[in-house]
Amino acid sequence: MDAKAVIACRVAQEMQDGFVVNLGIGTPTLVPNYVSPEVHVTLQSENGFLGMGPLNGETNANIVNAGGQPCGLQPGAAIFDSALSFALIRGGHVDLTVLGGLEVDQDGNLANWMVPGKMVPGMGGAMDLVTGARRVIVAMEHCTRNGGAKILERCTLPLTACHCVDLIVTEMAVFRRDENGLVLEEVAPGVTEQDVRRCTAASYRVAPTLREMNLERIGARAIL
Numbered sequence: 001m002d003a004k005a006v007i008a009c010r011v012a013q014e015m016q017d018g019f020v021v022n023l024g025i026g027t028p029t030l031v032p033n034y035v036s037p038e039v040h041v042t043l044q045s046e047n048g049f050l051g052m053g054p055l056n057g058e059t060n061a062n063i064v065n066a067g068g069q070p071c072g073l074q075p076g077a078a079i080f081d082s083a084l085s086f087a088l089i090r091g092g093h094v095d096l097t098v099l100g101g102l103e104v105d106q107d108g109n110l111a112n113w114m115v116p117g118k119m120v121p122g123m124g125g126a127m128d129l130v131t132g133a134r135r136v137i138v139a140m141e142h143c144t145r146n147g148g149a150k151i152l153e154r155c156t157l158p159l160t161a162c163h164c165v166d167l168i169v170t171e172m173a174v175f176r177r178d179e180n181g182l183v184l185e186e187v188a189p190g191v192t193e194q195d196v197r198r199c200t201a202a203s204y205r206v207a208p209t210l211r212e213m214n215l216e217r218i219g220a221r222a223i224l
Contacts, residue, residue, distance in 0.1 A: 003141050004141075004171075007140070007141070008027060008030035008139070009215050010174060011098055012031050012032075013214065014096065014167065015031075016041075016095075017038070019042070020044050020094050021096045021097070022044045022045070022046065022096075022098070022125075022129055022133065024126065025067035025069075027140065028098040029067070032054075047064070047066050048082055049065075049085075051075075051076055053071070053072040053073055066124065086125070086128055089129055089132040094132060094133040096133060097129040098137045098139050099136070099137070099138055099139070100138070101139075103151075103156065104138050105153060105202060106151075106203050107163060108163045108164060110130060111156075111159050111160060114158055116157070126160050130164040131161055136167075137165075139169050140170060142172040142199050142200075153202050173186060173187050173188065182202055184205070188215075189215065193210065
């Protein structure tokens with residue numbers, strides 16, 4: 001089972017009807033494929049869209065998501081300049097943002113915008129999103145390509161923001177953050193708590209209700 005599909009499917013379960021949601025580039029863009037048809041969310045993009053939808057028909061060079069990928073617009077969508085877009089974000093009008101991550105630590109600090117010495121296109125809107133959105137989910141693979149931990153005691157890369165992450169979803173586990181740190185709440189099918197412990201460098205508590213992820217919507221088609 002593809003790791004990104006597992007992550008996107010589980011994150012989709014956090015969507016609630018009527019939410020305004022911002023999705024970061026990469027894995028977060030897959031989340032709408034798994035949202036229940038009974039749940040209607042409005043997708044916001046920091047480059048100036050409210051009501052993004054799937055690409056239908058020919059591409060339009062003027063309609064792209066924040067990652068520069070062609071997209072479509074839902075009926076009733078609005079297009080505006082980036083100043084208004086960031087006013088929505090900074091004004092607390094985004095219910096939920098889902099972002100990728102390079103590192104997250106046990107205090108909810110996030111590093112996701114650069115690796116020193118490597119070329120990056122810029123910080124984008126992440127720093128505004130993690131401080132302006134009402135809830136922040138990090139959707140990322142559990143380990144680096146070399147097998148190193150990405151959930152750490154302390155982030156080593158430049159931070160996007162401090163104490164901003166509410167939920168971490170990986171292909172192995174789901175962690176919630178409370179006032180005392182990280183809590184392991186779910187493990188993926190076939191994954192044990194010991195497996196998670198071996199791949200995680202952060203301290204965490206295990207919820208007494210630790211359960212298996214519900215991945216029933218794996219294989220669903222896009223509904224947005």
